[in-house]
Amino acid sequence: MQAARISGRVTDEKGQVLVYASILVKGTTQGTTANKEGDYFLHLNSGTYTIVAQYVGYSRQEKTITVGTDNITLDFQLSVQQFNLKEVVVKPGGEDPAYEIIRNAIKKRPYYRHQLNTFQCEVYIKGQLQLRAYPKKIMGTPVDFEDGDTSQRKMLFLSETVARYSVEKPRKSKIEVLSTKVSGRSDEFGLSTPQIVSFYENNIQVGRNLNPRGFISPIASSALGFYYYHYEGSFIEDGREVNRIKVIPKRRYEPLFSGYINITEGDWRIHSLQLRLTKASQMELIDSLNIDQLYVPFNKDVWVIKTQVLYPAVKLLGFDAFGSFVNVYSQFNITPSFERKFFNNTYLKIYEGSNKKAAAFWDSIRPLPLQAEEIADYYKKDSLEKAHRDPHYLDSIDRRRNKLHLFPLIATGQEFYREKKREIYSVNPLLETIAYNTVEGWLGSFGGSYTKLLDTIPGSRHAFSAEPAIRYGTSNHHLNASGKFTYTYGKKYFSSFSLSGGKWVYQFNNTNPISQLSNTIRSWLFERNYAKFYEAWHAQFNFSKEVGSGITVFGGLKYEDRIPLENTTNYSAGNRKNIEFTPNYPLDLTAENFKRHQALIGKIGISWLPGAKYIEYPDRIVNVGSQYPLFTLSYRKGFQNWLGSDINYSKWRFDVQQRLDLNLGGNFRYKMSLGGFIRRDSVAVIDYNHFNGNEILASAEYLYGFQLLPYYKYSNKNRLYAEGHIEHHFNGLLTNKIPVFRQTNWYLVMGANALYVDSDKEYIEVFAGFENILKIARLDFVWGFDKDKVSAFGIRLGIRGFGRL
Incomplete structure (x- = not known):
C-alpha cells in the first residue's frame, strides 16, 4: 500500500513559526516534529485520521483528514494557551495552590520513575551548533575553519542519528546506532545520546560537565526546600485537566531550574515542561540551557516521552555560539523481550555502514524536514570534503597550519602536518628544551616526535610513532641521545608495544617527581638542587594489551648500565661563589653516591576495572570507564648475572x-x-x-x-x-x-x-x-x-x- 505525504507548517496566531512543534496521529504515538522553520511532514496509509498539533504553552489543535493516494497540505495555527483559574480562597499569608499540586506530584514521583523499568524505542537525534561571532585570533594563532567563509555567522556542527534505545532499570541500557551522518565528515559518527532527561529523578545529570553536582528536579523529594511555585492556571486536553506551575529557585547559585512544568490533575504526572538553566544555576562551560519536553499517552495508564529539545548558548573567549539538540522518540515497546546476553559491557554499538547511508535513505526516514540552512550546510561541506582530498588543497592546508606561532613554541610545543601522507611532526616547547641543574649546568634537551597514521579512519588507533631526543650539558660536556618507537593497534581492543634505547639522564625516582622547569627555577634562582640524577645506557621493551571485561595486561623488560653523576657547577642567578649545593644523591638514603652497575629488570602486571563499559565502533572497541574501583597488581624482578646484571630483588x-x-x-x-x-x-x-x-x-x-x-x-x-x-x-x-x-x-x-x-x-x-x-x-x-x-x-x-x- 502506497502512503501519502501529509505536510504543512505550524505557526502561532501572528504567523510566527513554532519551532519543533509536535504533530501526532491521535490515539497513537505515531507522529513527527516540525523543524526550526515550523515545517513538518509524515506519511500515512489510506484511511481517516485525526492529526494533532501541540506546542508547550499553546492550545493544541486537532484536524480530521481522509487520506487517499494524493499528498495533503495541512497547516496549523495554534493559540496561546488560555488558562482557567480555579476558584480558590487564599487567606492572608495562605499558600499558593501550586504547592498542593507539587506535593501530589512528589508523592507520585517514585511510581512514575519506576513505571517504565523496561522499554525499547527508536530515537531520531539532530544536533546543530552555530556561531554568531568568533575572534580572529586566539593567543596569536589565527582562527581558521578551513571553509573559505570569513563571515561571523556559520554552522559549526550538524549531525543526524537514528538509534534504537533499550532500557532495563536500574542500571542496564544500550544504544544501537542504525544510521548516522555528520555534515562534511563522511567517515565520522554523529551524536548518539538519546537518554531521556528524567525529571522523575531527584538529581538530574544534563549533558557532561555542566555541573558536577547535577541539578535538583522541581518535583524531587526535597524540592520544596529549594523552589517557590506559582499556580498559573489550568487547561483541558482530551478531557484531562492540566495544571501549569511556574518554578522559581529560592536562591541563586544553587543547581536549580526555572520556568514552567505542566502537571496533570488527579494522576499528577508530567505532561510537558519548559525549564531553563543559567550561570546562576552553577553551570559550567555554557551560559544557558533551555529544556523542552512533551509526553503523550501510550495507553490509559502509561505515558511516554515524545520530544525532548535542548537549546544551549555560550559565550567564551570571543566565541558566541548557540544550538539545538532534538530527540524525537517513536516506536515504543513497553514490554520488550530481551535476549539473555543482550545487555553486556557494550552500552553503545555503532553498526557497520551506519554512516554510509545515501541521501535518499535519509529523506525517507527523517521525521522532520531539514531547514534551508541545514540543506545548504550539507551541500557546502560535502563539496568541501571532496575538495579537501585534492593534493593541492592538502598542501595549502599544510602551509597554513604549519606556520610558526610564538605561544606554542614556548609553552605547549608545535605540531606540523603532512596531510597527504598522514604524518604529524612535533617539537617540544622551549620551556622543556632549555634547563639548568648542578650536574650538567645549562643544558639543551631537544626532542620531538613523528607519527604515521596507518589508515584513514578517524579515531583509529593504528599508528606508528618515533620520539628521538638529544641532550647536551655545558658543564659536564656530556652528549646523550635516546629514541623511542611505539606501535599502537587493535582491531577490537587497544594494544601497544614500544622499544627504546640510547643513553640518557634520569632521576633516581624514575617517575620524575620534580619537573625539569621546576628544578631549573629552584636550582638557578633559589640554590636548591632537589632532583638527583644518574646517567645510563639503556634498552627497554614495554607492552600493554586490553583483553576485554575491563582487563588489561602489561609488562616489559629493561636493561640499564647505570653511571653515577656528581655536581659539576655551583652557578646560580646571584652568582654567589661560595654556594655549596647538596650532593647529587639522596642524603636521606646514602652517605655516598652509588657505584656503576648494571641492572636487568622485568615487570608484569594486570589491571581490572569491573563493570567497564565500552563503545563498539565498526573497527574498534573503546573503554569509557566504570562506576567501580580500578584494581592493579604489578610485580618487578631484578635478574642477577643476566647480561652482567648486579641486582637481585623482587617486589x-x-x-x-x-x-x-x-x-x-x-x-x-x-x-x-x-x-x-x-x-x-x-x-x-x-x-x-x-x-x-x-x-x-x-x-x-x-x-x-x-x-x-x-x-x-x-x-x-x-x-x-x-x-x-x-x-x-x-x-x-x-x-x-x-x-x-x-x-x-x-x-x-x-x-x-x-x-x-x-x-x-x-x-x-x-x-x-x-x-x-x-x-x-x-x-x-x-x-x-x-x-x-x-x-x-x-x-x-x-x-x-x-x-x-
Whole structure:
C-alpha cells in the first residue's frame, strides 16, 4: 500500500513559526516534529485520521483528514494557551495552590520513575551548533575553519542519528546506532545520546560537565526546600485537566531550574515542561540551557516521552555560539523481550555502514524536514570534503597550519602536518628544551616526535610513532641521545608495544617527581638542587594489551648500565661563589653516591576495572570507564648475572582507586596502595620503593603524590609499606553560600595523604583549598604531620593543562 505525504507548517496566531512543534496521529504515538522553520511532514496509509498539533504553552489543535493516494497540505495555527483559574480562597499569608499540586506530584514521583523499568524505542537525534561571532585570533594563532567563509555567522556542527534505545532499570541500557551522518565528515559518527532527561529523578545529570553536582528536579523529594511555585492556571486536553506551575529557585547559585512544568490533575504526572538553566544555576562551560519536553499517552495508564529539545548558548573567549539538540522518540515497546546476553559491557554499538547511508535513505526516514540552512550546510561541506582530498588543497592546508606561532613554541610545543601522507611532526616547547641543574649546568634537551597514521579512519588507533631526543650539558660536556618507537593497534581492543634505547639522564625516582622547569627555577634562582640524577645506557621493551571485561595486561623488560653523576657547577642567578649545593644523591638514603652497575629488570602486571563499559565502533572497541574501583597488581624482578646484571630483588605493588559521585554532595576520590620487597639480596638505591614527594610551590600530581614530603625521605626497601590518598571535591557545596565564591564558581576541596613504612616512619598530611579558580587553577593549604607532630605547612598551586610546573 502506497502512503501519502501529509505536510504543512505550524505557526502561532501572528504567523510566527513554532519551532519543533509536535504533530501526532491521535490515539497513537505515531507522529513527527516540525523543524526550526515550523515545517513538518509524515506519511500515512489510506484511511481517516485525526492529526494533532501541540506546542508547550499553546492550545493544541486537532484536524480530521481522509487520506487517499494524493499528498495533503495541512497547516496549523495554534493559540496561546488560555488558562482557567480555579476558584480558590487564599487567606492572608495562605499558600499558593501550586504547592498542593507539587506535593501530589512528589508523592507520585517514585511510581512514575519506576513505571517504565523496561522499554525499547527508536530515537531520531539532530544536533546543530552555530556561531554568531568568533575572534580572529586566539593567543596569536589565527582562527581558521578551513571553509573559505570569513563571515561571523556559520554552522559549526550538524549531525543526524537514528538509534534504537533499550532500557532495563536500574542500571542496564544500550544504544544501537542504525544510521548516522555528520555534515562534511563522511567517515565520522554523529551524536548518539538519546537518554531521556528524567525529571522523575531527584538529581538530574544534563549533558557532561555542566555541573558536577547535577541539578535538583522541581518535583524531587526535597524540592520544596529549594523552589517557590506559582499556580498559573489550568487547561483541558482530551478531557484531562492540566495544571501549569511556574518554578522559581529560592536562591541563586544553587543547581536549580526555572520556568514552567505542566502537571496533570488527579494522576499528577508530567505532561510537558519548559525549564531553563543559567550561570546562576552553577553551570559550567555554557551560559544557558533551555529544556523542552512533551509526553503523550501510550495507553490509559502509561505515558511516554515524545520530544525532548535542548537549546544551549555560550559565550567564551570571543566565541558566541548557540544550538539545538532534538530527540524525537517513536516506536515504543513497553514490554520488550530481551535476549539473555543482550545487555553486556557494550552500552553503545555503532553498526557497520551506519554512516554510509545515501541521501535518499535519509529523506525517507527523517521525521522532520531539514531547514534551508541545514540543506545548504550539507551541500557546502560535502563539496568541501571532496575538495579537501585534492593534493593541492592538502598542501595549502599544510602551509597554513604549519606556520610558526610564538605561544606554542614556548609553552605547549608545535605540531606540523603532512596531510597527504598522514604524518604529524612535533617539537617540544622551549620551556622543556632549555634547563639548568648542578650536574650538567645549562643544558639543551631537544626532542620531538613523528607519527604515521596507518589508515584513514578517524579515531583509529593504528599508528606508528618515533620520539628521538638529544641532550647536551655545558658543564659536564656530556652528549646523550635516546629514541623511542611505539606501535599502537587493535582491531577490537587497544594494544601497544614500544622499544627504546640510547643513553640518557634520569632521576633516581624514575617517575620524575620534580619537573625539569621546576628544578631549573629552584636550582638557578633559589640554590636548591632537589632532583638527583644518574646517567645510563639503556634498552627497554614495554607492552600493554586490553583483553576485554575491563582487563588489561602489561609488562616489559629493561636493561640499564647505570653511571653515577656528581655536581659539576655551583652557578646560580646571584652568582654567589661560595654556594655549596647538596650532593647529587639522596642524603636521606646514602652517605655516598652509588657505584656503576648494571641492572636487568622485568615487570608484569594486570589491571581490572569491573563493570567497564565500552563503545563498539565498526573497527574498534573503546573503554569509557566504570562506576567501580580500578584494581592493579604489578610485580618487578631484578635478574642477577643476566647480561652482567648486579641486582637481585623482587617486589610487588597493589593499587585500588575510584571516583564516587555523590550528586549534590560533590565527589569523593581515593587511591590506596600496598607493596614491598619479597626478595632484597641486592637492591640499588635507584630500585628502592620511592614516593612522589614535593618541596616546591607547584603541586604534586593529586592522588599520586604528597605535597610536603621531602623527595627521598621515606624511600625504602621494606617488605611492606602502605600509601593512601583521599580527596573530597565539594563542587560548589558550601561555597555557593558565600557571595564572592559563588559568583566566581570557586569550589572547596579537602583531603589527606598518608604513608606508613614502619612504626618509626609514619607521615600524614591534610589539606584544604579552592579549585576551579579562573577555570584552570587550584590552591591548597597543606599541613604535614611526622610522627604525630606538625612538621611542615605549605601552599601548593596547580594549573590544569600544565602538569607539574
